Amino acid sequence: MQKKQKRLVNKKKSSSSKRKSSSHSLPPLSKILFILGSICISIAVVYHVHQLIQLSFFNQKIIPVVAHRTSQPTDISIPNVDITLPVFETVIAQGVWQIADNGVSHLAESARPGENGTIIVYAHNTNDRFGPLLWVSTGQTITLTNKDKKQFHYTIKKIATVDPTDTKILSSQKGETLILYTCVGFADLKRLVIIAKPS
DSSP, X not given: OHHHHHHHHHHHHHHHHHHHHHHHHSOOHHHHHHHHHHHHHHHHHHHHHHHHHTTOOSOOOOOOOSSOOSOOEEEEEEGXXXXXXXXXXXXXXXXXXXXXXXXXXXXXXXXXXXXXXXXXXXXXXXXXXXXXXXXXXXXXXXXXXXXXXXXXXXXXXXXXXXXXXXXXXXXXXXXXXEEEEEXXXXXXXXXXXXXXXXX
16 A cells, blocks of 8 residues: 555656656747847848948048039939939938939039049949849940930949948049949949939
């Protein structure tokens, strides 16, 4: 009788210890939720930072234009790669290059078509924006139309891929120069720059 009781006690102990060990091996629901929440927050932070630096050059020094003599660009056309898009004025705010939501951006503090300076136009590298710039070639034509419906034609002279810190490419141009750029490379960490001169 005593042996049977001992066996029963031992069985109870072993089954309770199994339950304890199994409960310790499975993480509680709150732990899983905490981990998932942390991952989501991390992804959101990384995405937000990426959006802030996307398309930015990490320096605001460009050729300044004191007073505009011509009207702002409103449309851009690059027939060879089927780009026809509206152009919107944007600015650099707190070190971040603002980006137009429904077209391409003309940096308001850069020159305008017909002025003796650097005209800077940029956009996302999506297929419906400046993604097709990957297939442009030197010698092809870019047309900007301004608010007065006047057209300005430019011929592509140079294509370069640079780091976001390489702002010299923006500020070292002489005379009227059109610069188009978009992001390229892993995680959009490079800038594809198209340099064009009046035709």
